[in-house]
Amino acid sequence: MTCEFDLAHYRELLEAAKAGGYRFAGFDAPPQAGDLLLRHDVDLSLHAAVRLAEVEVEAGAWSTWFLMTRSVFYNLDSREGEHAVARLRELGGRIAHHAVWPSVDLDERFEPVVAWHNPDPEYMSTPVEGATSVMMSPWFDPDHYRSDSNQHWRHGCPHDALERGEFEWLQLLIHPEIWVYDGQSMAETMQSFLDADRAARLELLRADRIDL
Ligand SMILES: [Zn+2]
Ligand SMILES: [Zn+2]
Helix, strand or coil: CCCCCCHHHHHHHHHHHHHCCCEEECCCCCCCCCEEEEEEECCCCHHHHHHHHHHHHHCCCCCEEEECCCCCCCCCCCHHHHHHHHHHHHCCCEEEEEECCCCCCCCCCCCCEEEECCCCHHHHCCCECCEEECCCCCCCCHHHEEECHHHCCCCCCCHHHHHCCCCCCEEEECCCHHHHCCCCCHHHHHHHHHHHHHHHHHHHHHHCCCCC
């Protein structure tokens, strides 16, 4: 098995978790033995989030989607944003908040669960009043946490350890963009994302009755 950052291997990762006996869980209760807390920070693309959610539903998986209200890349209040939230829910996902320090915009769209975007160490584990902060105990513990940030697993791809049931429980952070768009490196994958984004924006210009 090659550990590519693509949808085929994402499916294999989900299958490995099921083979290892894990059950999918959210952030509404402290993690129990056997829980897989599948978390997605959506930094760049709602389209990628929906695509990944479709893969999850096919694999019998579900997850918590952390969406930004202050992204420079997408607008949750746009029609596209509203559709994406509705679709993620329809596919069995939960919606939580990916907040940009120090602003927390929890409203009725979100569960009271917050993950900071690109947190500095000083505030990574700061409590959020009235909400669960996912990088705090009991939801976070370094031995029970893996992240795909920048297409780099610090301890290697976790599919083997999941399949063997080696984690007592795990919070697994997956960024949809880096699995949905093609590329052999983070830089190439980001170029694919930009190509797709450009094509999508051309369509938006057309829809805005701009002569192209
Ligand atoms: Zn792997
Ligand atoms: Zn982020």
